[in-house]
Amino acid sequence: MRALTWHGTHDVRVDTVDDPEIINSRDAILKITSTAICGSDLHLYDGVIPGVRPGDVLGHEFMGEVVETGRDSTLKKGQRVVVPFTISCGGCFHCKIQQYSACENSNPAEKQDMSATLYGHPMAGLFGYSHLTGGYSGGQAEYVRVPYSDVGPIVIPDHLEDEKVLFLSDILPTGWMGAENAEIQPDDTVAVWGCGPVGLFAIQSAIVMGASKVIAIDHYPHRLELAKQLGAEVIDFRKTDVREALMEMSGGIGCDAVIDAVGMEAHGFAIDNMIDIAKQKIGIGADRASALKQAILAVRPGGRVSIPGVYGGMTDKFPLGALMEKGLQVRSGQTHVQRYTKDLLEKIEDGTLDTTFLISHRLPLEEAPRGYKNFREEQDSWTKVVLKPGMEQEQAA
C-alpha cells in the first residue's frame, strides 16, 4: 500500500510499504477514507520528538471502512468508524476509570522503557507518533491495523459525511477536554493561546460550556478571524501587550481560566525563548514554553491553567513562584478520547458543534508532503489539511 513515511527533519515521503495484517484477535484493519495532518505531526516533522525512525508511517487522525476483523473484534466489515489517536485496552485500571490516554497495556512491553525513563511512567500507545508511544504505524496511509478495535473506534451513521466527524479522532475531543480541564463557569473570562485547530475547538467548547467571554491570542490574521467568527474576542500578540490587554479585558481581575493550545514550539520574542529554540535544535530537549509562561502570569489568583498543547521535554525558567503564590490549579494530559467520542458525536449530529469550517485544503494522499510543508509554512491560510487516499490527484482543492 501507499503511506506517508518519515525520513528525517522536514523530509516526509509517500512510499510503498507492506499492507497491515491482523495479528491479535481484537485487531481490525481499516481502509482509510479520510485522514488529517495534525499540528502535533509538525513536531515530528520538525524533528523535536525523540524516537521517530526513518520509514515510520505517520498519522493519528483518521477514519475509514472496516475491511477485516480479528476473532474478538466487535466491529463488522463495511462499518465506517473514527479511531481515537490514543490506543486503549479497556481492561486496565486507567481504562476502567476512563483515563484512557494512560492505558497501561497499549504500549508494547519492550517499548515502555524510554518514556518510563523520561517521565517516570511509560506512555500509552498512540498511532503514528514515534517509538516513545509504541511505534505503531499511523493512518496517513491506505490501510491501518487497529489494535483493541472493540474499545476505541466509534461507528458513524451513514448520513454523516467524513468531514463532519473526522476530528473526533483527536482535535475535537482535545479542544473539548482543554476547555473541560479549565473548569469553565458561566461568568468566566477565558483566554486561549493559539488559534490552531485545538485552540479553535477549545474556544468553541468554552462557548458551548457557557463562558461569558473568550479571548483568543494568535498572530495569524485568518486564524484570528476564524476565532472571531466562533464568538471570541481576539488579541494579536505581535501588536499588543498580551498581559496588559488581558488584565484590561477582564476588568482588572485577570482571566479565570487560561488554555495553552500552543505547546512546545511556541513563537515568541523573549530572549529566553531564543535560547530554548537553540537548545531544542541541538537536542537538549528544552521545550519552548513562552505561551504557557505568559498564561500563568495572566490567570487570576486561584484560577485554572489547562494545557492541551503538547510538551515533550523540560523547560527552563518556569514561573513556579507565580503558580504557588497565586494558588493556581494546573491540568493537562493527552486526551482521554474514548471518554468524549459518544457525546461529541451527538453534539455533531444535533448541530451544536460543526467543525468543518476548519478544513482549508483537501489533498490526495500522494500529495501529503506538500500538505506538511504548507501546513507548516503557510499557517495563516492552511488551517487544516485532510488527506484522501481515494482521491484522484487532479481533484485536489
Add this chain to the structure above:
Amino acid sequence: MDDRKTIGLAGTMAGIALAAGGAAFAGFLAQRHKQGDDDAPLYTRKRPGTDNPIVGRTVTIRKPREELYEFWKDFQNLPSFMENVESIREEGDARIWTIKAPAGRTVEVRTKIVQDTANQTIAWRSVEGSDIDTNGEVSFADAPGDRGTRVSLVMFYDPPAGELGRAIAKLFLREPEVQARHDLKRFKMLMETGEVTTSAHTNDATRKAKQQENEA
C-alpha cells in the same frame, strides 16, 4: 552451586536471566524484610559500587488472585509471556525449561517447586542436572479496593561468568532485570486484555517472528 556442571558460553549467557545461588536465595527470602531500616523491598536499595544481584518487580493486575495464581501454577503457560522461554514441560515433579540462547542455541533448566501456597506464593529452584542454576519466586497479594492483585516476581542471581557475563547478556537483551520487567508487563497484558500487545504492522514483523528468523 556445587553440582553445577560446566557449561558453554552460550549457556552461561542465557542462564544469567535465571541463575541464582540456591542457599543464598533462601537466606534472602528469609531476610528480605528484615535487612535495613525502611519498608522498601531489598532490591530497591542503593548499593554504590556493588552489582545488585537481586531482581524484583511488582505489577498490579486487574484480575482476582485465584485466577492469576492458577494461570502461573501451570508452568506450561509461562512461555506465552516469557519471551526467552521456548517451552516448559513436566517430568515427574521436575519442570524442564527450554530457554533461548544467543546464536540460535537453547539451554535446558531443570527446576522443582520449593514452595506452593495456594493463591499466594510459588517458588522454584534449579536441581541437579540443570544446565544452569536458578531461583525464582512469584507472589500474589490483594490490591486495595477493586484494583485487582499485586504480583511480585523476585529472582536472586549470582552470574556464573560475573560482570562479563552480564555485559554480554545485556547485549542480547537477556539482561535479567529488563527481561523480568518486560515479562511481567506481558503477563499483565495477557491477563487484562487476553493478548500480548504488539505494534507490529505485519505478522512477519512481530518480535516472535523476528526472533525465530534470527535463530534459523
